[in-house]
Amino acid sequence: MTEGEIPETAPDDDPDMTVDNRGTGCASGIARVQRALEDVAAGAILRVRSTDRRAKTEYAQLAAQTDHELLAIETDRNGLLRKEYTTYLEIGGE
16 A cells, blocks of 8 residues: 555444554564554554654555554644644454
């Protein structure tokens, strides 16, 4: 899935868990997400909030390399220079 193909609207279902990675880089953010995945059941929706501009590519790659489905990545501007990304993943059954 390319960046242009990633839906930009949150799913209708409420997330089951949120990981707040705002203010951290993607590498530590991915590690936090992987730890959270241990506590989330298959079929659950995980919301990841991030300020790292690589979020659109890193979380799409995570979904492509696992059986989790990338549902959407929303982009919101917070202030003049800062963007926030909210990623929604449906957890696959590993």
